[in-house]
Amino acid sequence: MSATNDDILRRLDRIESRDEIRQLISKYSLALDMRDLDAMANLFVPDVKAGRDRSGREAFRDWLDDTMRKQFDGTSHHVGTTIIELTGPDEAVGIVYSKNEHETGPEWVIMQMMYYDHYKRVDGRWCFARRQPLYWYATDLNKPPIGARKMRWPGREPYDGSFHALFPSWKEYWDRSGPTEGAIAEPAPLEEFIETMRRGQTLSGIRVR
Template sequence: MLSLQEISDRLEIQDLFARYSFAIDERDWDALDRIFTPDAQIDYSETGGAKGTFPQIKAWLPVALERFPTFQHMVATTRLDIAGDEARSRTILFNPMTHRSADGADQVFFIGLWYRDRLVRTAEGWRIAERYEEMGWTHNVPDMAPVPEVA
């Protein structure tokens, strides 16, 4: 049986993942400050993105996502292992996106992947200390220019 602490931790972590999705989908980059630790390491490279520190990725995201007028990040089905003030998780992400080409044409495509995270409990609540985006599958992905480099 789960303890009240573990129930609370699990709910807080699920809320953290939801807040990440809303921050990205609403392009609220400053909201990410309450999701990641300041020294977090983020690796989106397996799915065609960038790899770097949280400050680098936070600055990179608005530029990298500019060519996508719409997207939705739906997280679900988390496997979560909590050990005191640290946790490891693997979470499914379903991500429909619209790509806008240079000529203005829009193309909808889909990505299925997993987030593999290391989480830590801080004085402000649970935060993501490491995030790795693991590719699952794609459908209807358009030809696109490479993503910009991390500054």
């Protein structure tokens, strides 16, 4: 059966949407590292949350300015593994790995994390609806983060990150002593790989930005 014009247009839109979202992700890194906070704010939806009790792009820009100025002399964000799934004509979710470097006073802090993203198309352009950071480790470049409480920022007590919190398979893997018993699970439906891996796992208490 040949594809209809509508089918072709929908497929093209999916391809173009994924490409635009990948560009959005990379633009985030460049705008943040170059401290172009107007460019950064414009990557988010107009009613983006800024802290606990404010919203809007201007408020977000000002909140980010204060946050970055207080904590970092310089940063570099390196995007890695990326999965983007369209959940509707104008909505999508994504998992994005990021390896980051931070100059913070006398220490050089390296970090491994992922973002759990929600994207929304507004006036024909894809934007971040929110980015939920999930951290594995942060430590001075010369201090490997071996052991527990891998988040080790200067001037703070070490604490656990949330790198594995979104996916129950991590804990299940270490809770059992060998391979999973029984038949292998069915493959995830198209555009539902992330949500299938989540299996309804919530992230209460994890900061959203």
